[in-house]
Amino acid sequence: MSGRLLRLVCTAAVAAQAVLAAAPATAVPKPDPVTADRPVAELLTDLQRLYREAEKATETYNATEERLKRQRAEVTRLDGELARARLSLHDSRGAAGRLARQQYQNSTDISPYVRLLLARDPQQALDQGHVIGRLARGRAETVGRLTGTERRADELARKARRALDRQLTLAADRGKQRDDVTGRLDDVEELLASLTSEQLTALADFEKQDIDRAQQEVMSAPGAPSTSLEPTRAGDAALRYAVQQIGKPYEWGAEGPGTYDCSGLTSQAWASAGTSIPRTSQEQWAQLPHIPLSELRPGDLVIYHPDATHVALYLGEGMIVHAPRTGERVTVAPIASLPILGAVTPQGQRP
Known part of the structure; x- marks a missing residue:
């Protein structure tokens, strides 16, 4: 990590500590007989499971929200096309009406063939016949345009209705998924509220021991994360954005600027660097180029x-910047804070 970036991290960390120090103290939970005698390892397993379920539900919600945004844009586009088609249909019907009136007004005219036989100047009559032919072709084109525009308007109307139905379905799905996230977070809060301050301290210590052990294993294994490679210009910009968010609260579904969830932080960090990446951690894993940890x-x-439900930015030297979970803040942590699935890069062509 460069000296400038290290100073930036330290400054952000100090600011985050000041924010935490200024926060009001939480009430000490009352002990729950159900959890009072449970082993710390078992409590931590349950708590981590609940956090994972909440994060998975959050990423599902985020994915639906992105699909809903795209569907709204599609509905708007189709509505615009339909409005233009209806205007064109109105013009075509007006032209067809004028054609019908002309045909009615000229219905008593003698035929061009008889006019040619009776003409004093046959050449002039032939020239008039060419004009009449062009008029006839123009009338045929007017009728053709009317028919084609009617078909186009009908097809666009059907597409617009289907797109709107899809939008309504996605909106309903998003509502159910929002309720799912809320319910799972309620389960987390219920478990935490049942623990004593001693249990909470023991949980934190036990989790730290697990992370320290996992970090040592990851950093000493073959193909360990790099501690020396430099970022690209875009990567440096994305990382600086993320570091500047240290201390801001986690909030599920949030993309900043005041709060973030895990993929909201990574997607906005890269957007600030001029690179658009997918919104959710699962899409980032599915769509971005995979790289080994050593790179x-x-x-x-x-x-x-395993289900790619959390994501972080690599800071360097075996550390990450991420928005961990509900109740916590954007922070710097060891890369092995959670079970690693793999790594991806938005940094384009790599030397």
């Missing part, structure tokens, strides 16, 4: 859990 550069993304 990690600062700014690359580390994906966690």
Whole structure:
């Protein structure tokens, strides 16, 4: 990590500590007989499971929200096309009406063939016949345009209705998924509220021991994360954005600027660097180029859990910047804070 970036991290960390110090103290939970005698390891397993379920539900919600945004844009586009088609249909019907009136007004005219036989100047009559032919072709084109525009308007109307139905379905799905996230977070709060301050302290200590052990294993294994590779210019910009968010609260579904969830932080960090990446951790894992941990550069993304439900930015020297979970803040942590699935890079062509 460069000296400038290290100073930036330290400054942000100090600011975050000041924010935490200013926060009001939480009430000490009352002991729950159900959890009072449970082993710390068992409590930690349950708590981590609940956090994972909440994060998975959050990423599902985020994915639906992105699809809903795209569907709204599609509905708007189709509505615009339909409005233009209806205007064109109105013009075509007006032209067809004028044609019908002309045909009615000229219905008593003698035929061009008889006019040719009776003409004093046959050549002039032939020239008039060419004009009449062009008029006839123009009338045929007017009728053709009317028919084609009617078909186009009908098809666009059907597409617009289907797109709107899809939008309504996605909106309903998003509502159910929002309720799912809320319910799972309620389960987390219920478990935490049942623990004593001593149990909470023991949980934190036990989790730290697990992370320290996992970090040592990851950093000493063959193909360990790089501690020396430099970021690209875009990677450096994305990482600086993420570091500047240290201390801001985690909030599920949030993309900043005041709060973030894990993939909200990574997607906005890279957007600030001029690179658009997918919104959710699962899409980032599915769509961005995979790289081995040994090729990690600062700014690359580390994906966690078998179902790719958490993501962080690699800071360098075996550390990450991420928005951990509900109740916590954007922070710097060891890369092995969670079970690593793999790494991806938005940094384009790599030397």
